[in-house]
Amino acid sequence: MIASEKKLIESIRxxxxxxxxxxxxxxxxxxxxxxxxxxxxxLLVTTDFSIEDVHFRRKWHPARSVGHRCLARGLSDIAAMGxxxxxxxxxxxxxxxxxxxxxxxxxxxxxxxAKRHGVQLAGGDISAAPKITTDIVLTGQVPTGKAVLRSGAxxxxxxxxxGELGASTAALNQLFAGRRLQASPSSRHFFPDPxxxxxxxxxxxxxxxxxxxxxxxxxxxxxxxxxxxxxxALIDSRQLPIARNATLQLALHGGEDYELLxxxxxxxxxxxxxxxxxxxxxxxxxxxxxxxxxKILDDNGKQxxxxxxxxxxxxx
Amino acid sequence: MIASEKKLIESIRxxxxxxxxxxxxxxxxxxxxxxxxxxxxxLLVTTDFSIEDVHFRRKWHPARSVGHRCLARGLSDIAAMGxxxxxxxxxxxxxxxxxxxxxxxxxxxxxxxAKRHGVQLAGGDISAAPKITTDIVLTGQVPTGKAVLRSGAxxxxxxxxxGELGASTAALNQLFAGRRLQASPSSRHFFPDPxxxxxxxxxxxxxxxxxxxxxxxxxxxxxxxxxxxxxxALIDSRQLPIARNATLQLALHGGEDYELLxxxxxxxxxxxxxxxxxxxxxxxxxxxxxxxxxKILDDNGKQxxxxxxxxxxxxx
Numbered sequence: 001m002i003a004s005e006k007k008l009i010e011s012i013r014x015x016x017x018x019x020x021x022x023x024x025x026x027x028x029x030x031x032x033x034x035x036x037x038x039x040x041x042x043l044l045v046t047t048d049f050s051i052e053d054v055h056f057r058r059k060w061h062p063a064r065s066v067g068h069r070c071l072a073r074g075l076s077d078i079a080a081m082g083x084x085x086x087x088x089x090x091x092x093x094x095x096x097x098x099x100x101x102x103x104x105x106x107x108x109x110x111x112x113x114a115k116r117h118g119v120q121l122a123g124g125d126i127s128a129a130p131k132i133t134t135d136i137v138l139t140g141q142v143p144t145g146k147a148v149l150r151s152g153a154x155x156x157x158x159x160x161x162x163g164e165l166g167a168s169t170a171a172l173n174q175l176f177a178g179r180r181l182q183a184s185p186s187s188r189h190f191f192p193d194p195x196x197x198x199x200x201x202x203x204x205x206x207x208x209x210x211x212x213x214x215x216x217x218x219x220x221x222x223x224x225x226x227x228x229x230x231x232x233a234l235i236d237s238r239q240l241p242i243a244r245n246a247t248l249q250l251a252l253h254g255g256e257d258y259e260l261l262x263x264x265x266x267x268x269x270x271x272x273x274x275x276x277x278x279x280x281x282x283x284x285x286x287x288x289x290x291x292x293x294x295k296i297l298d299d300n301g302k303q304x305x306x307x308x309x310x311x312x313x314x315x316x
Numbered sequence: 317m318i319a320s321e322k323k324l325i326e327s328i329r330x331x332x333x334x335x336x337x338x339x340x341x342x343x344x345x346x347x348x349x350x351x352x353x354x355x356x357x358x359l360l361v362t363t364d365f366s367i368e369d370v371h372f373r374r375k376w377h378p379a380r381s382v383g384h385r386c387l388a389r390g391l392s393d394i395a396a397m398g399x400x401x402x403x404x405x406x407x408x409x410x411x412x413x414x415x416x417x418x419x420x421x422x423x424x425x426x427x428x429x430a431k432r433h434g435v436q437l438a439g440g441d442i443s444a445a446p447k448i449t450t451d452i453v454l455t456g457q458v459p460t461g462k463a464v465l466r467s468g469a470x471x472x473x474x475x476x477x478x479g480e481l482g483a484s485t486a487a488l489n490q491l492f493a494g495r496r497l498q499a500s501p502s503s504r505h506f507f508p509d510p511x512x513x514x515x516x517x518x519x520x521x522x523x524x525x526x527x528x529x530x531x532x533x534x535x536x537x538x539x540x541x542x543x544x545x546x547x548x549a550l551i552d553s554r555q556l557p558i559a560r561n562a563t564l565q566l567a568l569h570g571g572e573d574y575e576l577l578x579x580x581x582x583x584x585x586x587x588x589x590x591x592x593x594x595x596x597x598x599x600x601x602x603x604x605x606x607x608x609x610x611k612i613l614d615d616n617g618k619q620x621x622x623x624x625x626x627x628x629x630x631x632x
Binding site for chain 2: 034036044046051053076080081087091122123124127128130133139142150228
């Protein structure tokens, strides 16, 4: 059973005091948090739901993993802008009958990741709810005018991706098939590591023209870059960095890898690895083709249209 | 039935384009929104859940009222800091079987209030959910160091409240009793009007020492000021501005009035009305009394302890 609202807030406040960021002038305990940005910087804001039985299942995902994944989603969005995270805000809806221990471990998982990236838990809201419902808000900053947008891709740009693709959905499919998986700290499904250092590295050097994080899957997320930049793309299936336990289909359409997808002019010198993470050239941006936003070169060097097949809500 | 995720996002984007604030450099359509604060200002952030059957009921509250109330909660928190709202972010969880019309009217109610206060809907998240679940994030700004906090009350300060108290819970009690109420635009329950102009007026003149908005009820919210300021309070039941349809009990403990409660030094000249809204002196701040945070003078001039009885989640 969840203790009283007051006790829950007290325990969140205690945990939050472990994560500190000097930008936060007033954290939990007022009507609003007060955050001071560095001079010459703009604010970044992103919000992400995690809902029981939609984004996670209690029998598959330990509470620590749910807390970690919840924050990682928001951090990954900050990374995709080339930004620096400052403070997070947690709206937490819990069924009254949920064991208090679940809430405690969820918060521990979240705060541990927050500490690692210097992000302060600075506020939020709590409520009773029919299912565990969390909404995480991340605020961050980026030098004025320097955020890396989805809309910056130009025909001729090369397309790159960090790390490997498909691992998270491969693990999810195993869970769906009834396998029990250890939630190992190195698992990209249970404890994804948002690519903040890489996003910031690329932004500081002005190397990325457009960037997005891979949350819904390559076929959907590259589609977002194409739509916002009014371009098309050609990717080469033989160059995709497919994770060891995954397949080409999972690398193309699997979500929740939280890798970065970015484009850079052909002249930009993109190293083979950044901060120890592999960076792979997987294709190029082309002029807008109204019939197919994304084409893929298959094993035999034949081009075909790649349809978006990643995660979508309200899908029938 | 909710249309596809893509269509829902498109309709939100269309509606959002009606609300514009020049501070928003990049709105919906990227990994994060980008917001530019005025020089010499700090960021304010607040988040608030509204969950079906916890914060509202579909048979009692028209969708437009739910959208309005959802945003009003956040705006009221910005008002309580003396701040200026800039952009809002909506996380929206909907059951797949909900009529699309409900979502459309909800968004219309929210965007209409956003427009009225110059707040841009600049992002959010959507998801399937077992019950309608909304989380609203408000960002705003206030000149550096000038936010009015809960912690600024000092013994000897006078306590003031805007408007009248108890109207919202009085309406709620009528709904609980089975009465059908018209959701009139002037109803403080269905369409509360956050006191942004008053909060900002008080802050600009440096008149309010501590401030909070009345969302959980006077007995709880005044308790927050006492706790954060390490003081106690004495209020006079005979001075409370009780709404026409309410009672003393509802004025003391009823939530969701979204009036402002503030303290000011005895020397401060607080007018009897600000921006056309009545302002009432209801008591004074006293030295911290560990046995009772808040005392109340009853009709006969006798002091008794006022226990917090407003809304609490996970109450058994």
